[in-house]
Amino acid sequence: MMTTTKLRAQVDTVSTVVPPPPSRFTLDEWYVNNRHRYRCSETQQQLAERLLAECDRIRTLTEESARSNKEEVDYRLEEKVKDIEFRKKELLNVRKEVLHEVDALGIYKERLMDALSSVKCNALVICQKCLIVREHRLGIDLARDDVERELRKECEVIRGAEDLLVRTLEQTHEQTRRLKATLYYMDHDLEDKDNNLRIDRHNRTLTDTSLNLALYHGNARLDPSSITLSEWEMQTNTNIVKASKEINSARPLRCYIDTILKQIIDDLNVQKQATDEAFRSRIDETKSVKMKLELQHSEIMRQANEMTRNITRLEKSIAEKEKYMALAHTRLGNRCQRPGLELCRDMVETSLVEEVYDLRGNVSMLQRMFNEAQASLRYLLRTQIQLEEDINVKANTLKIDEVDCMTLRQSMSYHAY
Incomplete structure (x- = not known):
């Protein structure tokens, strides 16, 4: 107990030790320190005033720049929307013409197929049947007459018309395919322009006070565009030029089909008339011979x-x-039997x-x-x-x-x- 009391008394004596007195300055040092504080304060005030003025200038400049940039972007967006709408309108006009040509070629293709079916499945079959039937002629009448020559010539004319119709039909198929291919690229371009138009129209409606604005904190670039404006314009121009070229190829083809059909029909009718005339002449001749034979009989x-x-x-x-x-x-x-001399002459x-x-x-x-x-x-x-x-x-x-x-x-x- 006594030992504990002594230890506490020693600790209290140590904790109450008085620190040394602060340093003393002279009066000159006091004046110098005050003047230094005044100058530092004035300097900081001047720097703060300049900084405030510069901040006001920078803030005004950035506001004007942001407003100018936004107005520029708004103008460019408006210009881009109009450009897209114009190009879309041009594409739609050309697309309408392409569709018209596709439909027109479809009608002409049906005409060619009808003509081919009539020539191949009707006329040629009839001529061949006539040749087969005439093989059943008897005796001397089984001759190579004008009718047979005209029938064989008619078969050749029909086969020539069939070959020409088949080639023209193949050309029509190919032209239709090319028009549809052009139509596919135009539809793809129109779909892209619709999406672009939707995006830019939406961007045009956005303002700095719009809702759902967000800052991007990702690492990928926000301008990944690798296609130049000239390339973008060239794509639409190329589609329009190709479509116009195919339209200009389809229209002469339709005129050519009209000419071919008229020429084929004229040739077939001329040969049909020649064959029918040969038949009539042969029939009249046969009737005349038959009548003479009947008279002779x-x-x-x-x-x-x-x-x-x-x-x-x-x-x-x-x-x-x-x-x-x-x-x-x-x-x-x-x-x-006369007797004697009575038997005289x-x-x-x-x-x-x-x-x-x-x-x-x-x-x-x-x-x-x-x-x-x-x-x-x-x-x-x-x-x-x-x-x-x-x-x-x-x-x-x-x-x-x-x-x-x-x-x-x-x-x-x-x-x-």
């Missing part, structure tokens, strides 16, 4: 009937001469012998005429059969040409499609 039949009657008369005449011959022979035979015997010779000559002549009449009848009957065959051949030819072929050709019709 009727005359042959008349002569055959007359010859048959003549043969009957000759047979009757020969039979009658045989009776006279038998009478003369009997008389001569009876007179051969008198006038009766001479007459009987002459009668027998005359009858033999007459019978021989009648028999010769009978044979000739029979031969003539056979020739007449054979000629009759040949004429009937020829008439049937001509009737078959007329059926093929006038009924079958001309009926088929009635469905051949060419127009301008």
Whole structure:
């Protein structure tokens, strides 16, 4: 206890030690220090006044610069919006023309396809059927006549028209594809300009007091544009120039299609008329020949009937001469039995012998005429059969040409499609 009390007393003695007195200054040092404080204060006041003036100037300058920059940007935005709207309008006008050409080429393509279908699936098939049908002509009528030559020529004309239509149709397909490709690039450009127009219109409406303004604290650049203004303008100009070029190519193509269709139809109609005229001429010629053959047939039949009657008369005449011959022979035979000198060559015997010779000559002549009449009848009957065959051949030819072929050709019709 005693030890603890002594320790506390020592600690209190140490903590109450008095520090040394502060330094003393002279009166001159006091005056100097006051003057220094005045000068420092005045200097700081002058610096602060200059800084305040400079701050006012800088603040005014920056406000004017910010306002001027904003006005400049607003003007540029307005100018850019008008430029985009103008270019968009130009693109839309050209796009409208491109669409018109695409639709027009679609109509012309349908015309070409209709013409090709009519030529290939109708006219050519009919001509080939006519050639096949005419192969069923009989006998001498199976000839390479003008009709066959015109039909083969018509097939060549139709195939030539078909080739020309196919080539023109391919050109139309290619031109339509190029127009649609141009339309695709224009639509892509219009879509980009719509987005750009939406963004710049929105930017044009923004002010420094607008809501939802924010500062960017990222590291990426806020101006990543790598395309120059001339390149941007060139893109639209290129699209317009390409579209105009394709339009200028499509319009002459439509005129060319009109010319081609007219030329093809004229050529086909001319050849069709030539073939039809050959058919009509051949039909008339066949009818004329058939009529002459029928007249000949009727005359042959008349002569055959007359010859048959003549043969009957000759047979009757020969039979009658045989009776006279038998009478003369009997008389001569009876007179051969005369006795003695009575068996003389008198006038009766001479007459009987002459009668027998005359009858033999007459019978021989009648028999010769009978044979000739029979031969003539056979020739007449054979000629009759040949004429009937020829008439049937001509009737078959007329059926093929006038009924079958001309009926088929009635469905051949060419127009301008």
